[in-house]
Amino acid sequence: MNGRRSHEVVGVVLWALAAGAWVAAMWVPWFRHGVAAGTSPLDGAELLRTGVLDLPPALGLVLLPLPLCALVLLGIAPLRGVGAMVARVLLWLASTAGAVVLVVLVGSVSAWTFGPGAILVVVACLLGCVALGFATVRTPGSTPPA
Amino acid sequence: MTAPHGQEVDYAEPAAVPRERRRRTPRPAGPLWDGPARTALKVGCWVVAGLLALSLVVPLVSVDETGADSPEDAVAQLLQGIVDIDPAAVLAVVDPEETADPGRARSAYERLSSRLLRVGEEVPDEVTAVLLAAEAQLGDGVDRRSLATLAAVELTLADLELDADSIGSGPVRVVVVDGAIDVVLDPGRLPAGSGAGLEAATYSMPLAEGWRADGSPVVEPFLTTVRRDGRWYVSLESSGDDLLGTSP
Incomplete structure (x- = not known):
């Protein structure tokens, strides 16, 4: 594998790992102690869908943008060109902004509540x-993937 | 314009650095890699993205197997779900006919929690204060403060022993023969301000004794389970009716 190819593949793998981690965060609990310490965001969305919680089912939609951005990011990870790079950066910025808001919300509860999802x-x-x-x-001897 | 040493300088022009010298590292001249490997990489990324999307969608649209294999397992899972403060685990073993109507499940739970009272050993003030605060906050819906308050309490289910007692051909009563919920409060985990004056406390609540229904003598604690489609569930309504009398 030449330098250019390995440089590009490493870049794709890094973007893919970032996207994978965002998606994986939907499967594991975000809280370590207390309420919902054993409940992942997916479980929470399922509970909202059943309507047994005193919360509107549509609230589950707030979980959607993060994995959606991550999946598109994973799909366009190997694409070349300025447009693809700009799209990746925008998706990363949007996902990071959303993730930071969610983590700050969790952190504002108590540092003890941070779980594997966060x-x-x-x-x-x-x-x-x-x-x-x-x-x-x-x-030297290589170009950036985008 | 004339420079101090007499040489003329044209300030309309940028500093005379050749454009080609601004680029610190020259772009390589070699061709970009292409071919089957790169196509496989692109296809692979979209395939993985699709599989991940499926892994998110399928749990939301599919119906998980709920209930338990036996009446004792249903009660054990319910108690474990309560101790873990895990609403998904609790709802998975409550009679689906009751959970299908959230109002019905909630009123059955409120009837049990308000009329089935504990007597005997007093709960430490610290534990009472935190649990009351959490209950009050949870009553108005989950908020950040109630989450933080409950995060300060560690609950453990210990030495649970159950005994199934069939009543007729349908429901089965599961009597709690032994077991306790151990409560450990760590005030250091409470959000700033709310832990003032509270000290670390432990408390063990025996599950098999100390229950009284509406001023009546001490009652033997049990939960009534029902069978739906071959699986066992705890019926909050039937439990309430059996323990407290048929509701009007």
Whole structure:
């Protein structure tokens, strides 16, 4: 594998890992202690759908943008060109903004409540940041993927 | 314009750095890689994205298997769900006919919680204060403060022992023979301000004794389970009727 190919593949893998972590955060609980410590966002959306909670079922839709952005990001991870790079950066910014808001909400409850879901979204934001930095690094004998 | 040393300078022009020298690293001249490997990478990313999307959608639209294999398992799962403060686990073993109507399930639960009271050993003030605060906040819907308050309490189900007592051909009563819910309060986990004056406390609530229904003598604690489509569920309404008398 030449330098250009490995550079591009590493960039794609970094974006894919970031997207995967955002999606995986939907499967695991966001709280470590207390209410819903064993409930993932998917379980929560299911509960909202059944209507047994005193909350509007449409509230489950707030969970949708984060995995949706992550899935599109994963799909366009290997694409080249300025447009694809701009789309990746915008999706990363949108996902990071949404994730930071959710993590701050969880953190404002109590530092004791941080669960694996909250940790995963932070890791995904950092991975996206690394992928973005990697894409802009220009090494001799290679070009950035975008 | 003339520079101090007499040389003429044209300030309308940018500093005379050749454009080609501004680029620190030259772009390589080699071709971009293409072919089957790159196509596989692109297709693979979309396939993985599609599979992940399915993994998110399927649990939302599919119907999970609920209930338990036996009446004892249904009650054990319910108690574990309560201890874990896990609404999904609790609802999975409550009679689906009751959970299908949230108002019906809620009124059955409120009837049980308000009329089936505990007597005997007093709960430590610290535990009472936190649980009352959490209950009051939860009564008005889940909010951040109630989440934080409950995060300060660690609940554990210990030494649970159940005994099924069939009543006729349908429902089965499950009597709690032994077991306790251990409560540990760590005030250091409470949100700033709300933990003032509270100290660490532990409390063990025996499940098999100390229950009284509406001033009547002490009652033997049990929950009534029903069978739906081959699976066992706890019926809050039947439990209330059996323990407290048929509701009007």
